[in-house]
Amino acid sequence: MEYIDRLPAMDLMRSEKMMLVQLIIPVESAHRAVSYLGELGLLQFRDLNDDKSPFQRTFVNQVKRCAEMSRKLRFIKEQIHKAGLTPSPSPAPQPDIDLEELEIQLEEHEHGLIEMNANSEKLQQTYNELLEFKMVLQKAGDFLLSTGSHVATQETELAENIHVNDDYAETSSLLEQVGSNFQEMLPGPSNQTGVRFISGIICKSKVLRFERMLFRTTRGNMLFNQAPTDDQILDPATNELVEKIVFVVFFSGEQARVKILKICEAFGANCYPVAEDTIRRRQITREVLSHLSDLETTLEAGLRHRDKALISIGFHLAKWMNMVRREKAVYDTLNMLNFDVTKKCLVGEGWCPIFAKTKIQEALQRATTDSNSQVGVIFHVMHSVESPPTYFKTNHLTNAYQEIVDAYGVAKYQEANPAVYTIITFPFLFAVMFGDWGHGICLLLGALFLIAREKKLGSQKLGSFMEMLFGGRYVLLLMSLFSIYCGLIYNEFFSVPFHIFGNSAYRCRDTTCSDSRSVGLVKYQDTYPFGVDPSWRGSRSELPFLNSLKMKMSILFGIAQMNLGIILSYFNARYFGNSLDIKYQFVPQMIFLNSLFGYLSLLIIIKWCSGSQADLYHVMIYMFLSPFEDLGENKLFWGQNVLQVILLLLAVIAVPWMLFPKPFILKRLHTERFQGRSYTALGTSDIYDDEEPDSAREPHLEEFNFSEVFVHQMIHSIEFVLGAVSNTASYLRLWALSLAHSELSTVFYEKVLLLAWGYDNLVIRLVGLAVFSFATAFILLMMETLSAFLHALRLHWVEFQNKFYSGDGYKFRPFSFAALNEDED
């Protein structure tokens, strides 16, 4: 036992030792101290103002200021994005500025940008108006040029209108209207000045409704001419090009004019006057054109100016955003601190790993000297009954495995960490299911590619799928290495056996080899040195042989891993000083599992070594059904009968052993501990509550509920007993998936590749090759990897971890600027 204690500590086995510390920071150095701690990133602050809403906290104004600044930064970023520039940090070193300065600068920049935008928008507006005017002049001019024929057309148009209205003239009121219209309109065509027109421009999408509305209001008493413009107009609001249409409406009467203008306004149509005689029109067009070119240069100059300003801001943008983000995080953290009674100090509490104590003290010391504070920061360790957070120091490789374990549940503080074993067992169990060294090499190449480009890929944003692959690159690496290993054992390269380790141990009985499929081969030399003999491939007994091998292997791996799990529960109990769990949980569990399935493993090994032909099913089943009967030809070793009876007895004893003693002992301990003390205990806990209202340090005495404990223990025992059977069976998935994988790849190889190769036709061969490689890539490499991964995951989460892992801890989340940046990106 001492030997175990003398073993060197495993880093990853137990989470870091944590301590609850209290910081008393003078107000003047608080900000600096917290930001130094943020750089260090090893202290997790506890929120001492949980009951206060965000705007009741102390530093709410600073937080608001930071939010305001980050809003401005977002605005600037958006502007830069809109202008089509990419913000890049300048190569030149940037001067450090403090927050107040930054705030002023941001204010200026935002103001400047808004002003520039407003100016350019105004210019754009005028420019658009002029452009529209130009278009209207051009298009409307065309309509007006045919003034001579225009009267005539309008006449016919009117006649048509009347005709149309006649069709609808069922109601008397409409008839009346038509009549009156006709009366009104009669002098129209004869009198040239009676017909007037409005010209303008409108969005293409609205033109149909516009025309209909005009038609309705004037009761069809108008002529609507339209022409699409040649180029599109930039809409200043959305920054998009809009297609517009020039229209000219001819009508008569003052009332109609007012109505039409109103409709134009309602539809956002811009009306421009067009002179009727050609000479004046030309003159106006010339003027407009000159204005336009002037404006164009002004606009461009404005844009250039803005772009320059944006680029100069863009140099600092990333740095500033980072700074504001940090600052906000610092104030958010400061908001978690409490003021002490004198209001001169801030009191904070937090968790930190013990190894970081000196570093934290150093940082605090630095903060004190840097801020010229008279009083240093007081740093002292507190006692806590609350369970500390779990913190594992991981590296690139171990991180992914820790994540796999954490996905199930974060380890309880200082609990044995299954990730230690997962690093090897996970890829190994994966490989047992994925054993094929051809596929393994493909995976290896992928993993190596990801690892080689680690730096580059790590810095950029990946899609969710790539992100996942990249995160698990080291898992992938080990998985592929183990697959190659298992593939060599299974002797499969894309399902083809290779003679790597010498010739097969079997050969035909004679030179013709005619009876190789019926009678079989003979062994003429030593067993194949490594892995499965290539001669098994394609033989009649290939499947029975491989199934028997893989099935037994799966059970051995399963029993080994479950035993490891139970042993870990021993280490846990030992570590937490819980002898009860060792005596009444670990020992009977060990006995139960090994007396039944440990015995099975033993039988398997003996059978393998001795080459016996005993039927293990029979042995196991009749061990329960008739333990005293003679084994007959299934006997593997001397004394097996007696051993079986003893093991069976042990297993039967182990069940009540793990069920009954523990709850009764717990009950006795409880009554002993609190005998005659129950009243005083209640009283003291009340007093504690009064003395320390903010955080009662004393644990509230838990009431011991025997029935609850007993039921819990019963569930636990039943789960273990049933689990021993079902979990062992569950490990058979190793065999099943491995079989599925090898059969699938055989099918693709034989039925696709070899079939296609049988034809003496290049096209068919190419098609066959293509189908084979697609099937290999997508079905075998992607789908099968995924399924084997998931099954390995299950075996670890359920079969392995339920033996010892409670996983009800919470993660250590230190206040750290580095983590902050990751979150934001």
Add this chain to the structure above:
Amino acid sequence: MYGFEALTFNIHGGYLEAIVRGYRSGLLTAADYNNLCQCETLDDIKMHLSATEYGSYLQNEPSPLHTTTIVEKCTLKLVDEYKHMLAQATEPLSTFLEYITYGHMIDNVVLIVTGTLHERDVQELLEKCHPLGMFDSIATLAVAQNMRELYRLVLVDTPLAPYFSECITSEDLDDMNIEIMRNTLYKAYLEDFYRFCKTLGGATAEIMSDLLAFEADRRAVNITINSIGTELTRDDRRKLYSNFGLLYPYGHEELAVCEDIDQVRAAMEKYPPYQSIFSKLSYGESQMLDKAFYEEEVKRLCLAFEQQFHYGVFFAYMRLREQEIRNLMWISECVAQNQKSRVHDSVVFIF
């Protein structure tokens, strides 16, 4: 009739029902309101809201904020959600969703017409319109001089057209008949919506007819109270009541002849569901009636979520969000005008 909705509802409606239930869980809770009521400035409100689902809508607003901005952004969120649901919906849910907006459409029409009557700028009026009740040619409403023109020029294109059959007159528009128009339109709308829900059948019909009946009854009471002391005749008043609901037809007879608030009360107390509302109010008081009705409505709307496989949840969600926006507006106004003592007067807690 209860069909086998559970069997087939999810084919078309399942996704959206899940969506709307998700939206519903984003509604502010009583704890949120308590925190909001403690705010000192509008910035505090923004800060608090930034922790809720409104966060992304408010985060880019520069300080100082105005109440209108907060309300505008919150409404924008509602509109975005509505548009998302409408885009995903198939028949008959899409029609159902469209029906929900007609009420806003009527309000907008009335707003614009009244505004033009008082010679307000059309653009300014458009900004005040509820975005859910917008339709293409809404700006053209300003052209119309009387009901007939209003109908013939603009509304004939809108879904409101059939509701207009009751109120086409050639009289010039004035405040009084605009108000009558609003109520007539609303009556026709509610009746149409009610009929539509009945044709949908199943749980939708059952739940929606309950909700719409409440709405109709509330409008009837409001019309009665608002028309006391005006020149509206009893018969005209009677015509504005919707032809369904708990009060129809006998309650309407009684309401039509009411001369003061206590008579209304006497008429209403005969109906057990409304008795509780009126029992909260003291005699002669009508100020708190709105809030009491809102509270009752919110309670009924929340109950709509208790049942599955019906469209009532969409209606209920939209109404609850609108109530929430009203609450936020009231709180913001109280905070902005330093009237924090009145903050609880009109806030209706939803959960």
